[in-house]
Amino acid sequence: MRRRVVFVAFEGFQMTDLAGPADVFATADLLVPDGGYRTEVVAVRAGAVAALNGIPVLAGGALREVTGPIDTLIVVGGLSVPACLDDRELVGQVARLADTARRVASVCNGAFVLAEAGLLDGRRATTHWLVARDLAALYPRVEVDADPIYIRDGDVWTSAGVSAGVDLALALVADDHGHALARDVACGLVVYLHRPGGQSQFSTAMRALAPPREPFRELQAFIDAHPADDLSVPALARRTGMSERHFSRVFTAQTGLPPGRYVELSRADAARRLLEITDHPLERVARECGLGSPETLYRVFRRHWRISPGDYRRRFHLKES
Known part of the structure; x- marks a missing residue:
């Protein structure tokens, strides 16, 4: 069966946080047609959702209408995330869908949405280094580590900023199908395969x-x-x-x-x-x-x-x- 990957978007999201991981899963799907992935984008309301760069992306469904099962639920990041934390519909629906998902992930400061939904309590997590201190201050029950590119804590994965979402997605593919397939995906996309999660996001x-x-x-x-x-x-x-x-x-x-x-x-x-x-x-x-x-x-x-x-x-x- 193809694994269902659901991306959660919102107005002002970072396009690369969505497009990079989505392309990883789409490429993997071409290489494993019988057991690959199918991706979908959802938002609080169905329809066009404008990214930070102004390009609209079509959310195929509203969050409250999404039902399980979900293999992987991924919340993207963006400069508008702080405002999204007050959106009870968004946060509540992410918490609901997480209960139906095999695993949950975030890219960049999408980790704040997971934390607001209570999904990072008692877990180790990362985010973009610029906002790691804010994450730790706002959510003291989260063990924030600003250094790694991505972190897996049980069935919850978090990643650093922007391009680290590709590393996260490659790691998810490797976890599902092995490193050989992840390597083939990386070669097809002409990206590094793949930076280990523990590698520092700092130079x-x-x-x-x-x-x-x-x-x-x-x-x-x-x-x-x-x-x-x-x-x-x-x-x-x-x-x-x-x-x-x-x-x-x-x-x-x-x-x-x-x-x-x-x-x-x-x-x-x-x-x-x-x-x-x-x-x-x-x-x-x-x-x-x-x-x-x-x-x-x-x-x-x-x-x-x-x-x-x-x-x-x-x-x-x-x-x-």
């Missing part, structure tokens, strides 16, 4: 603030461009003409990260890029990124990306045709 640039003072903006750029250089606190302090103590204090205030942590993250990002675009052995990657040894490279990757360097390369290596 160094996203984790750190842009320093307001010019010397520190230049220093930040220098660190990112020269990972193999001496980037110790004494060396960096000398470049700014400051004492080590004063430099560490000002750098942390300017970027939001202590200098040692920023340097390690920058080197981890550099290693990530080399693993994607080169065939260099791990010894060379570690050396060129200032991490010294494959053992240090491994520890840094596990700490920040929650994946080994070798596994990362197998998933994301870009080979020239």
Whole structure:
């Protein structure tokens, strides 16, 4: 039987949150015609629902008219989600349909709708990193983790922002039909297969603030461009003409990260890029990124990306045709 996937939309939703996962399921359906997927879009009222970009999408049915069983219920995200939390019809119907669904998922800040419906209470969940603190503050019974791309807690799945919805959908397909099919779907859509849920949604640039003072903006750029250089606190302090103590204090205030942590993250990002675009052995990657040894490279990757360097390369290596 084809699995029924129901997307919940609303005025002002993020189009990619819907279109990306929907294309994953549609491609999987082509590859497994007897056991694939059929997708539908529903909203509080049937009819055209305008996305944030102004493009209307047809909701084939009203939420209150939808009956089970549902295989997968997915709530998309968008800038209008905060206003949607006051829509008792939307939240109540999502809670009702969740009872008829085998599993429930959200993309981006669609997690707020799940939380408002009580579906994340006592569960670990993620959302877009920009609003993770808000989710935790509004719903203290939810264990919010802002780092992963997606999280599965039992039969409830949540994902980070926008493109992470594709990773979530690929993970759902892999859970249903195995990683081989998910790989074929990813190849057909020309997307990475598939970022593991535990992989961080942050890069160094996203984790750190842009320093307001010019010397520190230049220093930040220098660190990112020269990972193999001496980037110790004494060396960096000398470049700014400051004492080590004063430099560490000002750098942390300017970027939001202590200098040692920023340097390690920058080197981890550099290693990530080399693993994607080169065939260099791990010894060379570690050396060129200032991490010294494959053992240090491994520890840094596990700490920040929650994946080994070798596994990362197998998933994301870009080979020239």
